[in-house]
Amino acid sequence: MKACIALEDGTVFEGVSFTGRGETTGEIVFNTGMSGYQELLSDPSYKGQIVAMTYPLIGNYGINEEDMESGRVQVEAFIAREYCPFPSNYRSTGTLAELLQKYGVLGIEGVDTRALTRHIRTVGAMKGIVSTEDLDHASLVAKAKKSPGLVGRDLVREVTCPEPYVWTDRGPQPGTAFAGATPGPYKVVAIDYGLKYNQLRLLAERGCQVQVVPCHTDADTILGLNPDGIFLSNGPGDPAGIPGVIDTIRALLGKKPIFGICLGNQLLGLAYGGKTYKLKFGHRGINQPVKDLTTGKVEITSQNHGFCLDMATLDPTEVELTHINLNDDSVEGIRHRRFPAFSVQYHPENAPGPHDAIYLFDRFVDAMK
CATH class of the missing domain: 3.50.30.20 (Carbamoyl-phosphate synthase small subunit, N-terminal domain)
Structure with a gap:
């Protein structure tokens, strides 16, 4: 046809x-x-x-x-x-x-x-x-x-989970307060902006009970679950087009360790007071080279994003650049200098892609210990 x-x-x-x-x-x-x-x-x-x-x-x-x-x-x-x-x-x-x-x-x-x-x-x-x-x-x-395009459009509301659920050995199961979650010493609340299941699998493998909540969940509700850490997932579209979530992230800063991936990285940057911009054609594939500036190591990474943080809009006394893209020098990772919060622009959970960056999940667990 x-x-x-x-x-x-x-x-x-x-x-x-x-x-x-x-x-x-x-x-x-x-x-x-x-x-x-x-x-x-x-x-x-x-x-x-x-x-x-x-x-x-x-x-x-x-x-x-x-x-x-x-x-x-x-x-x-x-x-x-x-x-x-x-x-x-x-x-x-x-x-x-x-x-x-x-x-x-x-x-x-x-x-x-x-x-x-x-x-x-x-x-x-x-x-x-x-x-x-x-x-x-x-x-x-x-x-x-x-057609509507992506700029200024809230696509996260279309993909976030409609109700909270816990991650179990059998996959997602409806529930709250970690009841029935895969057993482990650490409790993580994952805010679902459009997450991938392998992120939850990797957290569970590292001894995390994972409670997933919709993107519109407020900070008091999240903190009321008494987590050891908070995970900000990937997701679609323009980070500046999602109402309400930046205020929630700001209210969580300094309360618990935070780890963000992809859209979660951009939202953390906006919560720090930065701005984002649209890349010409984005980064989408499983072979993007990224340098970890804290170790000097180069990782081959899986990526899928069309927007990026503008490092020039972030206060260098508050936020440190930790990773850069070796193709175009764009921001691939940041961490806060005072709060236990860090994030990367790429997908360390692979699925698909290389496993070079799985260590970031271990770094998150270390922050919760």
Whole structure:
């Protein structure tokens, strides 16, 4: 079934749908990972985005329940050069097309993803539309221009958990006050801005009972759970477009150790009084080089973000730069000089990606001891 991809600047690409009919809008971005498409698809940080894979063959190892990083597919649409309909892997329980169809998400193949990626790298990530229903180029470009985009938009409310839950050996279970959580000496409250399950798995492996709360939970409620530490998760969209959460984080500073990842890093920076800005085409992949300025070591990291902290807007007497991106020198990690709070812009929990930065979870546990 023929499909068209139109960008707001008037550029149009053609392909075919391998999941059926449909039409959707979103910010069109690219991911450079050679594998990990299922974890990517289920990462809530991709809410509001149409993702194109730079690796040309996608779907060859199928899908399975264990590799889901949230309760559903989160991307708006998925673009590949070539889709493999006959996967071969001992863990596979189904096809990529079946997963996308289950959640009503368009999958498009036959697209010149190299040309699409080069265009986004040159011009920047932008609003777009994917459709099998409307193939008129002018009509699609007009729709793309009218779509909402990401700047100033609160996407976190669309992906956060509706009710609190605890993390157990069987996965998420409804509950509060750590009742039934995986046993351990440390109690962690994780604020869900769009978290990935592997973050909770890694905390549990380190002896943490984990209580997950929705993004709108206030500071008094969080502190009333008497945690040993507070975890700020990743999530989608513009950190400046999420009302209320900055005040909550400010009220938590200095009360308990805080560890933030990705959007959690940006929100901590805003709570410190800093500002964020939109990157030209973002960092999305599993091969981003980051230098830890506190140790001098270089890590290869998994990343997925389109916004970044502006270090020039943070007070250097209060906030220390701890990590930088070696491709563009952007901020990849900060820590507060007075409060026990630190954060990184990348995804140390991998899933998918390298394990170079798992030590950060150990650093969080050490802060709680």
